[in-house]
Amino acid sequence: MPGTSTQHIKNSARSFVRGSARSCVRRQPVEQEALRTLLAGDYHRYAQAFLLPAECRDAIEDTFAVLWLSFEDALASPDIRHYAWDILRSTVMAKTTYRDGRPALEAAVFDTVAAQDPHTSPGDQAAHVARNLELFTAISKLPDIQLDVMVLRHLCGFTPERTSELLGVPLAAALSTERHARRSLECALILPPETGGPTP
Secondary structure (H helix, E strand, O other), X not given: OOOOOHHHHHHHHXXXXXXXXXXXXXXXXXXXXXXXXXXXXXXXXXXXXXXXXXXXXXXXXXHHHHHXXXXXXXXXXXXXXXXXXXXXXXXXXXXXXXXXXXXXXXXXXXXXXXXXXXXXXXXXXXXXXXXXXXXXXXXXXXXXXXXXXXXXXXXXXOOHHHHHHHHOOOHHHHHHHHHHHHHHHHHHHHOOOOOOOOOO
């Protein structure tokens, strides 16, 4: 429609999805309600690594609205947790800021446990931020699955077991992915990109 902004179209689509889900709330399966109870809080922690608070809330609402509308497909999928995670990830990544084609994680440095610890002095917080800024920039450049594992494990602070549950993958796969991610980060932080040689 002439004169209609892209943002207006996005907002209208979001309202339609949420409205459709709300109109069916009386027929919402117990399984879907239980899934939201189990996942929503942890999903929000993941979204916080990439989005502002208001955007996080929107991402979680949109995720569960889409999940509700496709719940039959979710139930028929090999793993409903993996199906739901794919929806969450797509929703968060559609809203996040990108730098050089990768999601920006620098702001998440300030939300790490050490940075928020009330017993940490301002000087120690600044040192913590400086140490982790380069690391989080490198994490943002990892392949998607490695990025997710590192965000869940080291920004959100989840155990390997909870990480595998949220992703809907076997624990062994989550642990293997983390090992590969750590090796990639070690190389990225040691080898300068200009020459590929060792840091003096």
